[in-house]
Amino acid sequence: MKSLSNFSKSIKIPSNSPIDDIIGGGIEKGIITQIYGPPTSGKTNISLQLAVNSAEMGKKVIYIDTEGGISIDRIRQIAKNDFDSFASNFIIFEPLSFSSQHKDLKIVDNWLKTNSDDVDLVIIDSIIALYRIVDNSKEVNQDLGKQMGLLSKISKKYNLAVLITNQIYSSFDVDGTNNSVVPAGGITLQYWSKNIIELSKTEIIGERIAKVIRHRIIPEGVNIKFQITSNGIE
Template identity: 55%
Template sequence: MKVLANFEDNHKIPTNSSIDSLLNGGFEKGTVTQIFGPPSSGKSNLALFLAVTVAKTGKKAIYVDTEGGISIDRIKQIAGDDFSKVANNIMVFEPTSFQEQGENIGAIELWLRKNHESTDLFILDSAVALYRVDDMKSSRLNKELGKQMGKLSKIARSYDVAVIVTNQVYNAFDDEGNNDTKAVGGMILQYWSKVIIQLERGDQTNQRIATLKRHRSIEEGRQVVFRITSRGII
């Protein structure tokens, strides 16, 4: 897996896969990108791959794992011989409540004030897993979700960090009875996400389809196909 070592000349984080052609070079720093899709569509695999890619360059990647599913063995697979270097450059947080998730984001924002020059990536995987199981009233939950997303947007812009937010989906029916897949979090996540990518499973084993749903300068609807492998994505 070839890694582009110098991100300073490029405002994007490349993946060296077809995802780069979808985004004209890679994931933008200074921007919140939302990746949504059903279970096993590749959201966490893509997030982990990005974290390892950044860590290999010597930069820090912050990974907030809200589902407790981050796999050290999977990181070892992707990192290969660079695991020791990678492990030192990935900071993992594992909140157990939606309130704690917000507290983690606040603590990370404070840490970045002094360490942003060494950090390229902030991943929140997933933004709504704890939101969906919290027993707070929906109005308070939505207010807290908006507050958290606002902080993530500020982090991206203030510290030139690529913020990647993964998101879950639900099935909704329109007025004509047609089934439509929608991202959880509604207009709140949609408002703060300047780039939105939908992931789906393909027809072949380990094949995934990425569709660009929103971008400030690239036409929507663009699609690419990629595969999940033992060493990441290709």
């Protein structure tokens, strides 16, 4: 049980980038935030930026890398001279299968029972990568739902921010026209993600657009341009 005053004390984790302007100052604790977009649209860069910011504030970050793409050099680049002072705050998992991804989440849940005060952020980059390389069966879909349910429980029980990145595919009408970009994972990811941000590229090299698809207080469609640079997201 909580009083209303408890909800007003929720701290957001900033990305220290223009993206904060369209998500109320940062990603919220206590819920799942989803960021989706095409390859090289900035999903991992935003994830690393948020992870560095949280680690710099003295909090541990649980980073589940399902694509083998986490770059220590990129983290050093974003953190500049501060890397060595907080490198121990990164806890990294690298599951090789969708089932081991689920097992890692259970390990995280169990570990948080005694260490939650030290952690502010859990990231899965990406939630769907290992799911997409296995048979898209009913059992696998149910497992995805269980993983999202567990992440939701973790975010609420321990008052953590949970960030998942997601991939996309193109959806076409029956006649093959009017294709649109659709996040993978279907209704399962849509249901559990309370805040959703779509990333896209522009014709300008390095420039991206972040657009609000769902947010608890920000209107749908609000967007902002940003660039990926050697310093991170600007």
